[in-house]
Amino acid sequence: MKKRQKKNGGSPMDPLRQSPSRSSSRASSPRTLPCEMLGYVGIEAVLDQLKIKAMKMGFEFNIMVVGQSGLGKSTMVNTLFKSKMWKSTMPGLGVPTPQTLQLQSVTHVIEESGVKLKLTVTDTPGFGDQINNDKCWDPILGYINEQYEHYLQEEILITRQRHIPDTRVHCCVYFVPPTGHWLRPLDIEFLQRLCRTVNVVPVIARADSLTIEEREAFRHRIQENLKTHGIEVYPQKCFDEDINDKILNSKIRERIPFAVVGADREHIVNGRCVLGRKTKWGIIEVENMAHCEFPLLRDLLIRSHLQDLKDITHNVHYENYRIFRLNESHVLPRGPGWVNLAPAPASVPAPAGPQANPSPPKVGGWAKDNSDEEC
DSSP: OOHHHHHSSSOTGGGSSOOOOHHHHHSSSOOOOOOOOOOOOOEEEEEEHHHHHHHHOOOOEEEEEEOOTOOOHHHHHHHHHOOSOOOOOOTTSOOOOOHHHHHHHHEEEEETEEEEEEEEEOTTTTTTTTTTTTTTTTTHHHHHHHHHHHHHHHOSSOOOOOOOOOOOEEEEEEEOOOEEEEOHHHHHHHHHHHHHTTEEEETTTHHHHHHHHHHHHHHHHHHHHHTTTTOOSSGGGGGGSHHHHHHHHHHHHHHHHHHHOOOOEEEEEEEEEEEEEEEEEEEEEEOTTTTTTHHHHHHIIIIIIIHHHHHHHIIHHHHHHHHHHHHHHHHOOOOTTEEEEEEEEOSSOOOOOOOOOOOOOOOOOTTTTOTOOOO
C-alpha cells in the first residue's frame, strides 16, 4: 500500500488523483499524437482524386466590370482571358448610349490544359454617363442581390439540385477614370455600398494617359480616399489567414488600385509577339511591368486569388445576405419544395420518418411557431 501511495503521489482514494472517466476525457482538449507509419499507404493520392474530380466538374467564375463608357472595360476582359469574350463597340458608329442602365451578361467556356472554366462576364453600359446619376448604382446592387436570392431559393428547397448553379458575382472590377486628382463623389458613394456586397478590385483605367509620376500620385490620393471613407477593397486585412497570406496581400494592397492598360491585338517587338497598343511613340506592352500593372491584376484575379474570391463570396457576402434575408422577414416566397424552417418546440419531439405530418405547412415562413396547428 505504501508503494502504491508513493507511486501515485497521494492516497488512492483521493478524488483529485483518480484517473479521469471517458466523459471527462472527451471534455478536455485531446492531443493529436503523431502516428509512426510502417510503410506507404497512399494517403497522398487524395490530392489526385480531388484534382481529377475538379477537372471533370470544371470551375465557375463570375466577374463584373463597372465604369463609365470608353474606359476599356470590354477590352480589359478580352486581355485578361486572351480571347474575344466581349465585342466592344467601336466609337463613331452612331450607337447611342443606353438611357437606363441595362446590365449585359455573356457566358463562355474556356479550356486550358484540360481545365474548363465557365466564365460569366457582366458589363454595365451607361453607368455614370448621364447628367443626373442619382442612384445609378441601384440596378447594379439589385443584380448582385438578385443572384444571391436565386442561390438562396435553390438552397432552401427540400429536393434541391446536386449542383446548384452559381451565378453569384465573385469579383467586381471598378474602373476609375484617369483624372489624376481624387475619387469623384459618385465613385465614393457607390464604392461605400458596393464593398459591403461583393469583392471590389479598383483599377486606374487607361493608365497610359498618365505619366509615371502622375500615376503614383493619383494612386496615393485614391488610397487616402478609400481609407478616409472606410471603403475596404479586396483583399481585406481581416481575411488574411496566415503569415504568408498577410505578406502577399500586404504587397497587393500597396499597389491597389492597379494602373492597367488593355489591348487585344498582337504586335511584333524585337522579334517576339506581344499584346499591346500602338502609338506614335511606340508600342505599350500590356504584360510589361515597366509599362503598366496589368500582370498584377491578372495574377490577383486568376493565378493566385480566384478560389479565395469564390470562398469569400460564399462564406462572407452571401452569408451576410442570407442572414439578412432570414431576419428581415419570416415569410419567404413559397414555391415548389417550400419548407418551413421553424424550429420544433422543445416540449414536443420533432417527428421523423414516415410518421411525420405529410401535410404542407401553412404560409407563415420559417420564423412562425406552428405548435398550435395540430388538432
